Amino acid sequence: MLSDWQPTCPVEHLRLRAQMLAAIRGFFEERSVLEVETPLLSHGIGTDPQLEFFTTEYCLSPRKQTLFLQTSPEFAMKRLIAAGSGSIYQITKAFRNGESGRFHNPEFTLLEWYRVGFRLPDLMNDCADLITLLFANRKPLQATQRFSYEEIFHRYTGLNPLEFSYRRYCAYALANQLPEAVSICGHDHALWLDLIFSHKVQPHLGQNALCMVYGYPACQSSLARINSQNPLIVDRVELFINGVELGNGYFELTDAEEQSKRFDTELDIRRQRSLPASVKDGRFVAALQAGLPECSGMAIGLDRLLMLLSDSASIDDVLGFPIDRA
Template sequence: MAEKDQQHEEHRLIAERRRKLGEWRNSGAAFPNDFGRTHLAADLQRNYAEHDAEALQAAAIPVQIAGRLILKRVMGKASFATLRDMSGDIQLFVRRDDLPEGVYQSFKGWDAGDIVGATGLLMRTQTGELSVHCDSLRLLTKSLRPLPDKYHGLEDTEVRYRQRYLDLMTNPTVREAFYTRSHIVRYIREYFHAKGYLEVETPMMQPIPGGATARPFVTHHNALERDLYLRVAPELYLKRLLVGGFEKVYEINRNFRNEGVSTRHNPEFTMLEFYEAYSDYRVAMDLTEDLLRGLARDVLGTESITYQGESIDFGSDFARVTVAEAVVAQNPELKGQLSSPEALRLRLDALGVPTQPHWGVGKLLLEIFEKTAEGELRQPTFVTDYPTEVSPLARPRDDDPSVTERFELIVAGREIANGFSELNDAEDQARRFQQQAEEKAAGDAEAMHYDADYIRALEYGMPPAVGEGIGIDRLVMLLTDAPSIRDVLLFPAMRPQAADKAD
């Protein structure tokens, strides 16, 4: 059907539904709010899975259910319908002679998408399907727009993201992915609670955007008469809590970065960040490995998962390699030349990666790693010894101050976590902030600001500690086999449509 014909048909169906709504309003019964539900579809399907027709008839189990009318098959004096609630689907068996006068006639005029309440006894049909034999039916909400095709569901990816309510309504697998996301977050909270961590909340609007090298969003507070930034990370506030005496803290938070949008990036995203005093990055790596292994087992029932056709094993020990080792493995010609800025620039030139004159060896090395090595790490791998130049908040290694006690966890070629032993030397941190400020002045929009209050906090003394951030969205992508971050965000950021721009 041509697009214009489809639009015409949709307008006709909407007009017809509005006519029905008008009749309903005139009856004085429109949009009631006094129907109480006693059961969910999935609970009924699970609890009575073993009951045959005779057992159900003998038990005479009364139920009250409510949900969206997904499918209706009218057959004379008896009909079948499918009702969908938050848990799943259940069938209704509707017979004219079992209902109050006029209800069956009204039911025949109801549309797919209408929200309905039903009461009756559980039964099994001749085909063995668990059903509710209705003795009462009520229309609770009139749907004015037709649902997508019942056999194919909502398939247009763009529409699915923009109208997530319609996607959830018609695609049960999508609903399941977001139930899984909730399960993941709940497991993480329980895990850290069991280890004695305190869950805290830190500001989303900050006078200085700190804790990550990223471009922030800017807003203005009228009463305070000042610009504020949506946080790019909660790190500096969580470490202030270490100074204050909360020695094990975590936050599951929303962060905002004014950067590109892709299958892995959304301007706002969810992070877990945790900090523990008197521990270092080795402890965090062990904890992360234990957390993810237990998470996969609890959520999926297995430590070996499949992501986009590739087997990912969380059950085996995670590999550990340094940045330098990973670079040489993919760029053997650089062996013995990792300290040469000229050699690194030549390699980046060959890769087509533009460089800046002020970049040192550490930044050049990281660019090569991200371009050539990161994507090759498929199984869970801790990459360690990140250059100090690109790790402004991490503690340098005692035996080699050019690198830090920092790691990133890479799975399926993408960063899942970033952690390090914290820099608690106030003077060293001040020098690094100053260097970041100079880089910002030179044009690096992602360089950090100088945070004088954080330096003041460090001057009171922060215990040695480790901190880490884990990307919840990317973790959910892995555990739900989602190819795009938009598949695991209920309302992802989208470019405006033509109609939006016109408005």
């Protein structure tokens, strides 16, 4: 008889999760944002080279079809917006292969929402209001912090993230106990930024406060708009509390031709790195061609948020049955 049948999280964390979900639904109901559901299985999937995905076979006679477990409900939600849904949100499961650890489980709970007519500053205000509400009765946070990516990256590294110098980045890595970065990142600016940011910048962000970092370098986003004032950055924001990344949001790209080109570029990168083949979501591109209203969207990992709300050390402490117990 198996002895590991019990959940890994205490009952009080199950109750806290239920309270959190109820508060989120109340927040969006007050703002007339519609709750929706979209498929977990789809014929298309994102092309981001940083993400690995799960596939399954759909046995529909006379042939099998390959379907993908979604890494995010983003494409389907934007199709709803293009069809006239207005502002929407969703609490759903998402799946990412190869991700397991203190902050990762391959199956996780995601809150994703889109506000029609919102630009990035409006979305950031929305995030601050929601996070403040969720922490208010549990462990109130200090005042929300907002930093540009360029400012915060330079503060902790001395490097300019908008100007890539292979020699300078290599010298920084060797001088700051990151020698593996040279072989891992090569001449890929985006990889350098990801690695240095995660090791040298992120741990400092949001000490008992919500920290929002905005204006990411243009090489780091396939779904955000290029900033109208500075073509070197995109209208993207990420959320951090106590050094933990919680969410990622954009002032959404609506140009179908530009989006299709970015997908093609990412598919080329996947081939160059010998990553599993992805499939460009033609229905999503068609929705953009039909016309996606101006909107901004955010995705927040609710398991990580619950970790912070409950002072838990590991994601296993807030999941009933993580992958090792599933």
